[in-house]
Amino acid sequence: MSKNTFVSLLLRLYPRAWRSEYGGELAVILADRQFTPSIIVDVVLCGIRQRFRYAEVWQVDGAVLALWLLIGTVANSISPLPRSAYNHFFQINWIAELAIGYIYVSHYSRPPAAAALFSAKASLLGIIPELLLAVLWTVNLIHPTILGMDGVPHVHGHLITDFCLRTEATVSPATLMIAIPVTVIPAFLLGLAGGTLARSVSAPCRRFGTIK
C-alpha cells in the first residue's frame, strides 16, 4: 500500500465536513512525515473524536446502543444472562430512545414525528452488530449458540451466543432480521412518546412566559 493511499484511508476516519476544511492540510503534514505507531494512533483517535464531535445526537446514541449490544453479546457468550437481566438489558434501550425523542423536540425544536424518526434511526444503528452476526452466519463464518427463554442452549454454536434472539424453535440466519422491525417500530413509538412529552412539558412553560 502506498503512503498516499494510507493517508487517504486515515483521513476517511474523519467526518466529511471536517475533511473538506482541514483534510488537505493534515494530508500534507502526514505525507511529509515518517509514520510511527504513535502518529497512527494519534491520527486514528483524533479522527474518532472528530466523528463524535460532528455527529448528530441520534448517531452518537446509535453508536452507544451498538456498543451496549456488543457488551451484552460478549457477556452473554461468556455466561448466559438470566431472563430478568436479559430483559433489563434491553429496557435501557427504551430509555435511550425515549430520551432521543425528548431531546430533539426540547433542544432542537423538531416536531415529535421527526424526533421519532431519529429515534428509529438510532435504534437501527444500534442493532448493526446483530445484523452483522446475521450476515456472518449466512456465509457460514459464525454459528451462534441460540438460547431458549430459560437461558439453556437450544442450538449449540461456536464462540458466540446470539443475544437478541431467544427461542426454542430451530432458526435460520434470516430469523435474526426480525430484530429490525422488533427494534425499529418500538423505537419510533418511544421517540414519538418522548417528543410528545417534551412538547407537553414545554407548553406550560411557554404559557407562563407570556403571562409574565
Next chain:
Amino acid sequence: MARKLTTGPFSDPELLILSSLVEGRKHGYAMMVDIKAFADVDLGPGTLYSAITRLVEMGWIEPCEASGRQRPYQLTTYGLQHLQSQLEKMRHLANLGLRRLREI
C-alpha cells in the same frame, strides 16, 4: 513519540498553539516545529488539527489566505485576550505556589 504531553500548562495543545501564534501567522507544520522548539512537546498531527478545529470554532484563531499547500492561521483579538488572561492566571498560580513552597 507523536505526543509527549506532560501534565501542567504544556499538556494543553490549545495554549501551546496560541502561544506559538503570538509571534505571527503560521501553518500547521510550522506550529509543530515551533512548539517542539519552545516547549519540547511533540504534538501529533491529529492532536494539532483537533486543537486547531476547536480554536477556530471558539473564534480564537482564524485561517488566512492559503500559501502553497498549507494554510496559515493567525490569532484573533479575542484569542489574544484569552491567551493573555490564561497566562495571567498561570502566573498568579505559579506565584502563589512558589510563595507557599518558600514558606515550607
